[in-house]
Amino acid sequence: MWIYLGLLAALFLGLHNLCKKHAVQGNEAFPVLLGTITSGFILLLPLYIGSIYFPEFTKGSGFYIASIPWETHGFIFIKSMIMAASWVLAYQALKHLPITIVAPIRSAGPFFTFIGAILIYKEQPTFLQWIGFFLIIFSVLLYSKVGKKEGIHFKRNKWVFAIVGATFLGASSGLYDKFLIQNLALNPQTLLFWFCFYTVLILSIIVAITWFPYAEKRKAFKFRWSIIAVGILLQAADYFYFKALQDPEALILLLSAVKRSQLIIAVIFGGILFKEKNKRKKLIPLAGIITGVFLILFSSGS
16 A cells, blocks of 8 residues: 555655746745745644644544654754755756756655665665666666756756755655654654644745845745645645555655656656757656666565
């Protein structure tokens, strides 16, 4: 069941990436990011209020937000700092790079998760999973060749380094999620609510320093429906991902790989909607990434 929950998370992540590209076009990244997380927080706020005043109803519906000790709040705050840094880097990179370049680099996330799953959680990959792992990395390198034809030189472009940094931090957060869900026994909605709460605080400070004091930046900002959509889709994706992690048999290594199937939506539909170049050439390494993902996924029983 956790595999199917992971696929649902991938579906919502793919849609989230398309809306995110639309949201940041011509906009400052930080206020857009704050708007998306705030919309997600507002979506979850009725659950928190209901958990205080109508605990029996929210428990019965499966959306009860539990009371947690201050120590657990500290652990969630650490996750918020990691993801805030990852998103800031990713949004800035997405603003300056084609989505068909950003999405495949983000697909290298399983590289870091793979290593972490082995060293931290002692998950044992099979021979086919190793092949799939290296196939993903090789395919991402192929994308660098395509990127150069669009004037994007991977070794000299700071936005490429930004998206690589975002990918590393995102993978670290993914490994940390397993600790939060399984070791601290947090339910998905409790983790999501407090994660959004602390992330809104962090991003509010960043926006207050880098964006709000400048009138020209405020006037240039364009509110779009996609800002709200990004927040809602992200909460849906994270909810299904955390539900998958609740299963004690769930492997973070495989869940990370399953989530890469979002690339199908990001590269194919993103290339069409945003009219980006070299779509056909990007399909070759995309096929390599998808093949690597499914080798990792379906070899789990071998």
